[in-house]
Amino acid sequence: MTGLAGLLRNRRLRDAVLLPAISLVCGFAVASIAVVLSGANPIDAFGALLQGAFTNRNALEETLIATIPYIFLGLGVAVGFRGGLFNIGAEGQFYLGAVFGVFVGVSLHGLPGILHIPIALLAGMLGGFLWASIAGVLKARFGAHEVITTIMLNYVAFLLTDYLINNKGPLADKHATAPKTPFIDSTAQLPILVPGTRLHMGLILALLAVPLVWFLLSRTTIGFRIRAVGLNATAARAAGISVGWTMVTVMGISGALAGLAGADEVLGVSHFMPPSFSVGYGFDAIAVALLARSNPWAILPSAFLFGAMRSGAGFMQLVTGVSADLISIVQATVIIFVAAPLLVRWIFRLRDVPEAPVHIAEAGGLASAASGAAPAASLEETAT
Amino acid sequence: MSSMLLAVDLHQFFRQIDLMSLATLTIVTATPLTLAALGGVMCERSGVVNIALEGIMLTTAFVGFVAAFVTHNLAIGLLAALVSGMLIAALHAVLSIEFLVDQIVSGTVINILALGITGVFYRTFLQQVNVKGPGTLPVWRIPLLSDIPVAGPILFRNQGVTYAMLVLVVVVHLILFNTVWGLRTRACGEHPLAADTAGINVKLVRYVNVISSGALGGLGGSYFSLQQIGNFLPGITGGRGFIALAAMIFGKWTPIGAFLASLLFAGADTVGVRLQYLGVRIPTQFLSMLPYILTIVVVAGAMGRAIAPAAVGRPYRKN
Numbered sequence: 001m002t003g004l005a006g007l008l009r010n011r012r013l014r015d016a017v018l019l020p021a022i023s024l025v026c027g028f029a030v031a032s033i034a035v036v037l038s039g040a041n042p043i044d045a046f047g048a049l050l051q052g053a054f055t056n057r058n059a060l061e062e063t064l065i066a067t068i069p070y071i072f073l074g075l076g077v078a079v080g081f082r083g084g085l086f087n088i089g090a091e092g093q094f095y096l097g098a099v100f101g102v103f104v105g106v107s108l109h110g111l112p113g114i115l116h117i118p119i120a121l122l123a124g125m126l127g128g129f130l131w132a133s134i135a136g137v138l139k140a141r142f143g144a145h146e147v148i149t150t151i152m153l154n155y156v157a158f159l160l161t162d163y164l165i166n167n168k169g170p171l172a173d174k175h176a177t178a179p180k181t182p183f184i185d186s187t188a189q190l191p192i193l194v195p196g197t198r199l200h201m202g203l204i205l206a207l208l209a210v211p212l213v214w215f216l217l218s219r220t221t222i223g224f225r226i227r228a229v230g231l232n233a234t235a236a237r238a239a240g241i242s243v244g245w246t247m248v249t250v251m252g253i254s255g256a257l258a259g260l261a262g263a264d265e266v267l268g269v270s271h272f273m274p275p276s277f278s279v280g281y282g283f284d285a286i287a288v289a290l291l292a293r294s295n296p297w298a299i300l301p302s303a304f305l306f307g308a309m310r311s312g313a314g315f316m317q318l319v320t321g322v323s324a325d326l327i328s329i330v331q332a333t334v335i336i337f338v339a340a341p342l343l344v345r346w347i348f349r350l351r352d353v354p355e356a357p358v359h360i361a362e363a364g365g366l367a368s369a370a371s372g373a374a375p376a377a378s379l380e381e382t383a384t
Numbered sequence: 385m386s387s388m389l390l391a392v393d394l395h396q397f398f399r400q401i402d403l404m405s406l407a408t409l410t411i412v413t414a415t416p417l418t419l420a421a422l423g424g425v426m427c428e429r430s431g432v433v434n435i436a437l438e439g440i441m442l443t444t445a446f447v448g449f450v451a452a453f454v455t456h457n458l459a460i461g462l463l464a465a466l467v468s469g470m471l472i473a474a475l476h477a478v479l480s481i482e483f484l485v486d487q488i489v490s491g492t493v494i495n496i497l498a499l500g501i502t503g504v505f506y507r508t509f510l511q512q513v514n515v516k517g518p519g520t521l522p523v524w525r526i527p528l529l530s531d532i533p534v535a536g537p538i539l540f541r542n543q544g545v546t547y548a549m550l551v552l553v554v555v556v557h558l559i560l561f562n563t564v565w566g567l568r569t570r571a572c573g574e575h576p577l578a579a580d581t582a583g584i585n586v587k588l589v590r591y592v593n594v595i596s597s598g599a600l601g602g603l604g605g606s607y608f609s610l611q612q613i614g615n616f617l618p619g620i621t622g623g624r625g626f627i628a629l630a631a632m633i634f635g636k637w638t639p640i641g642a643f644l645a646s647l648l649f650a651g652a653d654t655v656g657v658r659l660q661y662l663g664v665r666i667p668t669q670f671l672s673m674l675p676y677i678l679t680i681v682v683v684a685g686a687m688g689r690a691i692a693p694a695a696v697g698r699p700y701r702k703n
């Protein structure tokens with residue numbers, strides 16, 4: 001164990017690679033227990049997972065397809081974390097982005113693809129932006145904790161989507177037997193990257209989003225404000241940063257990225273929108289961001305990993321009968337270990353693991369906003 | 385135009401409405417909300433945020449049902465729900481009190497875990513079996529009391545979990561405001577350092593309160609599977625654990641306030657469902673949104689006026 005302990009003392013290496021790696025191993029270990037309890041063989045189950053994710057026909061392409069929304073959504077949640085906000089509403093923003101995207105895809109005709117696609121994607125960003133901004137404004141103006149409001153907005157988004165698409169809703173395909181929207185125009189469909197597969201241009205967009213978000217966070221004034229508010233809102237306010245507006249901005253950017261993911265999914269993969277559109281991408285994105293420790297570059301491997309798990313899980317369920325929900329157990333365990341370095345220190349008998357590396361919101365959590373400190377950052381304050 | 389339609393519909397609604405059954409249904413619907421909100425009060429008054437209540441209710445609804453199904457005994461199902469609720473809450477306690485994990489993260493982890501565990505085992509054990517469930521808890525009519533006009537049918541012709549909820553509102557109130565333990569709990573939530581200086585074991589108080597909130601959440605979870613439908617479905621709790629937290633905030637972190645706020649949310653839910661049955665020309669989805677939107681409004685409106693325990697969410701470490 002001393003070799004491992006020695007490696008763990010190299011801080012940068014440990015933070016970037018070892019802690020996530022240990023977390024993953026523990027995640028799969030805990031998940032194996034669930035597999036055994038449900039009467040299957042973990043080796044078979046995880047073997048099928050790997051097969052479904054990488055070695056089956058077109059499996060790697062399918063993994064990359066699942067990676068795309070995770071990149072956008074993971075970046076979105078990460079921007080939230082960097083600004084001290086916990087956006088659990090990525091799933092609802094994803095839905096709204098898809099609704100806006102599919103609306104543009106279905107209702108605009110005769111545009112060339114070079115216009116139609118960007119308009120639809122921007123519409124998706126707008127949808128996610130607006131939906132998340134509700135939570136952002138309520139937080140900044142009234143101190144309503146974003147964890148509760150974004151979760152509630154998720155439910156409202158699901159019901160709204162259901163209304164729009166199900167029996168004779170405004171967006172429903174009147175001629176279809178199953179509830180769904182019509183197909184989007186071919187001009188709005190994202191081009192295929194690899195012929196013979198479903199892998200689409202969204203991958204390029206997602207790969208471009210990573211440096212853009214990195215640049216935004218670390219090389220711009222807005223990014224500086226976001227990070228300052230995330231690290232210490234009180235100090236940021238003392239330094240003259242408008243905390244309220246920054247919170248609204250953070251939620252807006254976070255939501256726009258989630259909305260982009262939704263629109264991209266419609267334009268690139270499904271080309272229409274069924275009522276249960278997501279398999280929980282928005283919720284998985286929380287784990288993607290935490291595993292990457294909210295570092296935009298680290299979102300890439302993290303999203304790829306979750307993409308692999310997501311695309312392999314279906315095959316695993318098919319072959320071994322173990323529910324695809326198993327990957328939720330892996331995720332939860334991974335988050336525990338990433339968020340609890342003290343736990344890792346305790347298990348591996350270490351002394352110098354940093355103690356609180358995951359900063360989410362100001363200490364005080366759910367109800368601190370009610371104690372008067374946070375709501376002081378109101379929009380009015382910034383108007384002066 | 386649509387508002388005129390709505391007015392006509394509402395008129396229709398009030399003519400057809402049976403206020404008695406609406407009130408009864410509101411109390412029943414408020415049962416899991418109140419229980420989870422009471423759990424939230426216990427937990428947060430000692431200084432620990434508990435957004436895991438949703439996951440606790442989902443898991444305990446499942447465990448309670450499986451236990452009752454296997455043993456053909458609803459009482460054992462209830463017990464299993466209580467115990468499993470305490471175990472999950474203990475995980476939250478260990479992570480947030482011992483390992484200083486951000487309490488919101490720890491709660492989120494438990495909610496994700498709950499989805500995973502119930503999903504995996506539902507598929508393995510319940511989905512394939514053509515389940516003949518253990519049924520639901522019987523309705524107990526309390527002799528004499530149930531014959532009181534108005535209050536009798538509403539309060540005294542209920543099922544077990546609802547009675548437990550009504551009693552627990554009073555019990556938690558008494559514990560919190562009339563016992564030494566309650567005073568210690570509130571001290572730990574307001575100023576743990578002062579409590580520690582006065583010789584109170586802050587960690588112990590927080591452990592006990594977090595685990596009690598698991599028991600309350602477990603009872604709330606058993607409502608869904610053992611009292612309401614006698615079965616388990618994935619995602620059966622539908623965000624009620626989060627709505628309960630809003631009820632706790634709206635009720636200003638007091639048991640009775642939380643109960644009244646839960647009645648408000650349950651009332652919105654019940655009226656929404658009733659309107660759907662009456663064929664009101666509002667899409668059902670919008671009616672189903674009522675409790676969620678009300679939660680957002682309440683959390684935004686009550687914040688700032690409702691004062692949270694001062695130290696809630698902050699881990700306490702002895703130096």
